[in-house]
Amino acid sequence: MKQYNTRAIMASLLICGFVGMFSETALNIAISNLMDVFQISAATAQWLTTGFLLTLGILMPMTGLLLQWLTTRQLFILSLASSIVGTLIAALALNFEMLMVARVLQAAGMGLLIPLMFNTILVVYPPEKRGAAMGFVGLVIMFAPATGPTVAGLLIEYLTWHYIFWLSLPFLVIGLLIGLKYLDNVTEVTRPRIDPLSILLSTIGFGGVVFGFSKAGEGQGGWSSMIVLASIVIGLIALVLFALRQMFMREPMMNLRVFKYPMFIVGLLLVLTCMMIILSSMIILPMYLQNGMKLSAFATGLMMLPGSALNGILSPRMGRLFDKYGPKWLVIPGLAIVAVMLWFFSSITVASSVAFIVTLHIGLMVGISMVWMPAQTNGLNQLPPELYPHGTAVMNTLQQVAGAIGTAIAISILTSGMEKYLTSSSVPSEPVEMAKAMMLGSQNVFLFATIVSVIGLAVAFFIRRVIVKHATMNAVH
Structure with a gap:
């Protein structure tokens, strides 16, 4: 049995993952600022996000193959090189084209790093400790995007948007150095x-x-x-x-035999449910707070921080509870909480208090933390080791697709709800009417998210704890 320095391996992967996820959402707050600076339309600016998602969507399916072609260290160095070069170009960007190239390089780095992170955990941790380790990945995936808008709001207010990237750069270099020193080659290179x-x-x-x-x-x-x-x-x-x-x-590029494992399918469906809920509500809520309730970008970021931070902090704890009790006692109550919070969200008005909205958001994010990592870990646990790269590739790819679908449906429900209200209004251009239209559109989106969560809850009743029979490596702590 091979021994690994799991703490150092995890530290390097988590630092790099955190910075990558942070810059992904930090730039969203800067979009309106960038439209002024570069004199571009909203549709062009949107490409900074679309291009990022598109690169992930194209690259993720190939990660199963790459994990079998390159050693862990080679893939890690390739991913970090892409992220560091991308971040440096973004920090120096003089025009939209430079920033766009930087975003594609950053996305390529993240697209390689996230599957590598999941796969490494499955190999170096025994099944009874995987939940807690996956929980730390949950902390990165949730907490980094949550801090992005708040920190970016501060940087834009007092410095310039370039500092979002100057701030990220040293952390990526530190992560790379730790990885170079401690990261072992944990996977077998089979070169299919x-x-x-x-x-x-x-x-x-x-x-x-x-x-x-x-x-x-x-x-x-x-x-x-x-x-x-x-x-x-x-x-x-x-x-x-x-x-x-x-x-x-x-020797398939993406082995679809993973769909022969029922708990993998249940886990995948629950992760996709969470992704759609998170992305549809994470896009609509800030829009509603800024355009409906007329709050500043910084105030909006601060309101969403407690829920997202708590979600990140609770992820490792939920992972440990999963290791101890299995997924059922977390996932079913978690989705029930999510459904109730979204139901309340669907009745928010312009008169709703800040405290009420923050409380609902905290409840929503706590519920999600009870579902996401336990469902994902349980699903991947059922796969035999040779299917780990394919299982993580399938899950990560479909998450990107579910994210794009959730966002698109949310925006179209919002727009049609607003248009429907404004066409029946006698003074559609009045700010009060615009705010009311925004409110009705947002209520419809939260109603859609409630329906998705109820479907997820029905799926959750089929979840069973996976008992892992195959041999695993030992880990040093």
Whole structure:
């Protein structure tokens, strides 16, 4: 049995993951600022987010293959090099094009790092300690995006948006140095055959679907736009062909045998439910607070900080509870809490107090922390070790797709709700009427999220604890 210095390995992966996730959301707050600085439209600025998601959507399906072709250290160095170069270019960016290139490089770094993080945990931790380790990943995935808007709001107010990236750079370098010293090669390099057609179909398929939904969420022309419809249809056709090809290959790029494991499917469905809820509510709530309740970007960031911070802090704790008691006693109550909070959210008005909204947001994020990591860890635990890279690739890829779909549906529900109200209004351009329209649109989005959470709750009743039978490596703490 090989011994690993798990603390140092985790430290390097978590520092880099935290910084990557932080800069992903920090830039969202700066979008309106960037539109002024670079003299670009909202649709062009939106590409900073769409391009990021698109790169992740294209790269994630290939990570299963990359994890078998490159050693852990090679993949880690490649991911960090891409993140560091991207962050440096962003910090020095003089125009929109430079910033766009930087975002693609940053996304490529993250797209390699996140699956590497999950896969490393599955290999170096025994099953009875995986929940707590996955909980720390949950802390990064939730807490970093939560602090992004608040810190970015401060930096933009007192310095410039460039400092979002100058702040991130030293941490990435520290993470790289720790990793170079302590990160071992934990996976076996099997070098399966590379199939160019699979790569092409996966790129067109996942890329087309993510791009189509992201474009629909931008609001121009929405779902009736030819680009949106063509992207989604072509993407879906390519995905069907991709799936068929994987089934008949001896060494598939993305092994769909992971779908033979029932708890993996239940875990995946619950993770996708969480992703859709988080992304649809995380986009609508700040818009509602800023446009409906007329709060500043900084105040909005502060209001959303307690819930998101608590979610991050509780993730490792939930992981330990999962290790002890299994998933059922966390996931079912967690989704029940989420559904109740979203139901209350669907009745918020302009007169709702700040304390009420912060409390609901805290409840929502605590509920999500009870579901996400336990469901994900339990699902991945059922897979045999040779399917770990494929299981993490499937989960991470479909999360990006679910995120793009959730965002697009949320924005279109919001827009149609607002338009419906404003067309029946006698003075649609009045600020009071605009705020009311925003309120009604937001209520509809939260109602949609409530329905998604109830479906998730029904799925949660099928979850069973996985008892891991295959041998695992030992870990040093």
